[in-house]
Amino acid sequence: MPSDSEHRPFIENISAYALGTLDAEESSVLEAHLQTCASCRDELAAYRQISGGLLMAIPPKAPPESLRQRLRQHLPSAQKSNHPRRTWSFNQLALGFAVVVLLALNLFSLFQMQSYQYQQAKLTREIQTSQIALAMLAYPGTQSLAINAPSVSGALLLDKDRSIAVLIVWNLPQLKNSQTYQAWLVNPQGERTSAAIFDPDPDLPFTSVSITSTSELSVFSSLGVTVEPAGGSKQPTGQRIFRIDF
């Protein structure tokens, strides 16, 4: 806990920071202090109530009637008919699925080309292969996070902006019929949300899994995979195979 005199320069800047008006350099100094100081974080929370309140405090004034109609015409994907509408979450799923298929095709052709040397291939080589496939996809904004675990390798391809993630795992052992792998998204509070249930394909050297979530992916801080009873669990119960921090 910093002493009072250490605190003072920070405390004095908190209200300005809550208004978003603090100059950039001072903001980053304060942000660093906030990481370590709970009492300054509380102070900030109190002032954020006020800055949030200032947004609400302006007396309402209705826009012209015509705006409502104009907005209806401008909604990009709004269909005025009764046809079923593709939703955003469906788009995400479809896009995620397309990535999986592309990736599988790419990896599979690479695998065929290189199958004579596959047996001798080292883990690093396999990771490299998936990196090549990733590059081939030329998918802007995609992050590739490596799995650090003793027995398995692979990567999580993550596009936080579009809330799409695909998990690629090599050397995942086959499980008994009564078991399955389950992926969990973990938020900073440690709460786990089921994100996928999957089993390795015995004919492929890798497993690719589309990770889905009803919340945006940026609210999560890591992804874990456990072994669960077939059909999956509500919360993780089994052994953890690996974890990837975002």
Added chain:
Amino acid sequence: MAEPDDKELIQQVAGGNERAFLALYDRYAAQVHALTLHILSDPMLAEEATQDTFLKLWSRARLYSAERGPVLVWLLTITRRTALDRLRLEARRPTLSTADDPDDFWRVIPDSKTTSEESRWRTLYLAVQSLTPDYRQVIELAYYQGLSQSEIAEELGWPLGTVKTRMRSAMEQLRRVWGNP
């Protein structure tokens, strides 16, 4: 059947439901518009910023999560950003007027229909109005015009230290007047 709450509506908007979108529009257009008007002080620009804000609501609804707090605060945060971007684009000098719009004053007097939540916001508005002109100006320029402390110092021709002191005092006063839970 009970009216769906904001969080239900925004989930439906995320799924492309236009009716839910219009329900949120009807609920909050006046508050969004009031904020764009306050920031931009120009009816045409404000209307465009209001439209842009709601188009963002439509396309970004899926990014909303309950951890972000109430839907309205989230929406108004987008509104402020959108209007400030527009202000910068127009390169308009910030409004320095401290004159009250008398209509505004009468509109914020709580009446019997006002919910306690609303009257709380109105109290904050009145608290801002009751600040001395120097204090009000720094709050206005910082929050509703998006200027940094150095920019405010330049704008008003005050030393940076004075801007800092007045802003801090203004915020402390709002906190005291408004009461902080």
